[in-house]
Amino acid sequence: MNEITIDIIAGVIALTALTTAGGLLLQTLSRRFRVDGSPLVAQIDACLPQTQCGQCGHPGCRPYAEAIASGESINKCPPGGRDTIEALADLLGKEPIPLDAAHGITELPKVAVIDETVCIGCTKCIVACPVDAILGAAKLMHTVIADECTGCDLCLAPCPVDCIALVPRSWPTRDIKSTDSREVIARG
């Protein structure tokens, strides 16, 4: 009898210790690896091309992802084109729909180049670039890091001497065929 009681007590203590330890571990782990914000927004954001061009009407891809999470339509991102729409439709369990042409059409991605002989070093483009892809200091000639430039077009308008142009990428790029907005319409 006595022995059984001791066994039970020992068992209770052991189990309590175990669950407490497990609980503490889970808590620390969840703190340590906490995901900021809603995981759905992050998943949506992962489908967006990160061009950060604002054509969707939001100041960047993440804000558009937040808007989609709260019900905005999924067909407003021209750089992402058909691929993005299909990925979003898949993720959210919706039907793919054609790209909304009011926001623009899908084009081959480009990069910005600064005509360094014309640049006056005004730094206006640096301020405009959403991904810090432009290097330069006040009154010094500026240059674009082609590898980081998303081709978002936002640096063109602020330039007072119009020395920035978007040109085709010099490296291999996915064929437009697979992201063509017209095909979405044809298929839709």
Next chain:
Amino acid sequence: MAECRIIQSPRRLAGGLQRADGKALSLSQPLMQMNPPVLQLALPDTLEDTPLERWSIGDQIEAGQPLFTTQEGITQACPRTATVESVGTGKTLSGSPTPCRLLNLTVVDPDPPRQPSLTPLPANPDGRTLRQRAADAGIVGLGGGGFPAHLKWQHRLHTLIVNGAECEPFLTADEQTMRLRAPAIWDAVVALMSALSLQRCVLVLEDNKPEALAALQAAYPSVLDAQDVCITVIQSQYPSGAERQLIWLALGLEIATTTSPVEHGIVVHNPVTLAALADALHGYPLTDRIVTVTGPSIVTPGTFQTPLGTPIDLLLSQAGGLRPGHHNVFHGGPYTGWPISNTAAGVRATTACLYAAPVVSQTPSPCIRCGACAEVCPVHLQPQQLFAALTHDQLDEALHVGLSQCLECGACDVVCPSNLSLTKTFQDGIQDHQLQQAEKQRADRARTRFEARNQRLLKRSEADETRRAVRRERSGSALDRIRAARAEETH
């Protein structure tokens, strides 16, 4: 004298093709030396200076003198003593839309270099010396891969496999080299085994090469311990020479497509690469390579010792030229070769074979689901499924059913009764997938940079806000003091 162990591989490839091999066509002639009057070398895009900063028209360059060094550290030597005729841009072999920079040379002395241009290495060089030498001598994979040899040796390795399978029909460069240069191949094996402290070496041959086997046996060096070294003979079957297939046939080891053999300590080299490495040890950089010119459209097929940069046209005419009619010339063999669009371009280090065949217009018809392609696929894919997914633009689906495992071997094309371009479709799909991956990485970088910038802007605006608040407070208190002073005055 030591005896070489010969082992019959107990394994055989599932699927694959067994076809007439067409190798006798080019092996009936002895090896011939090419002595072209001009050379055209393509320069890597990554060179920092322009060709004209490097050379002036009319400059004489000695045979063996370094021309340029690639980003990977490979130095290309000038194949012959020659003068610079012109530099410029032009079409590549494949006629790709981006032109390449070219160096055109007029050969002054057509003979191969007689003096070593690098200092000959002492026997048994250490690993570092060997790596440096391979890079300085321009040793890249001459089987067709073109991968710099010294980069493979950076890994911790234990096994060397010499890939003498040469399983694709019509190809004979490896076989001819094994017949004629067996001692050099063994020299390189000895040097590699001691420099990289390898435990074993397996030289793999298909059973259709008895003469090469005899030559290798006869040249077997006594310094090699027969415990560690063997020749493994495998059944002739395409594509037994594909790297992972070969490793499985030789060692019974399966290497996943997600890892590369060197990560498992296994390095695979082609016998032509090893012969070139043996020359490099003696101070001769890579200036020539053996090229098989063959196929039903070639008048007198054969094998040619060819300086790099020899115009393809010259090589074709040396082989008697093309028969009358319309022909395609392929870079590589009948299954894996790609059509050469610019035959004026020069031979590259990776040009193991020129294969010419009449143009046949085969119109593809829809897949009849006969399953012939799945039967021959050496990696057990369902090519018809892959094809259906890719032609419907469903890359994800194609990846799901194993697209990344495709060897691009072309076996499925050969048997397809509907003449579908299966392999080309798979190649395009694989390339599209790679571009998609690259795009994903760019997007991830852009996201990080965008978020970092937003954080920075946020912090700055917070800092501005505090500063403004402090200022407000200060100016507020100043105002109070003035008010107080005024109030005192009026009193």
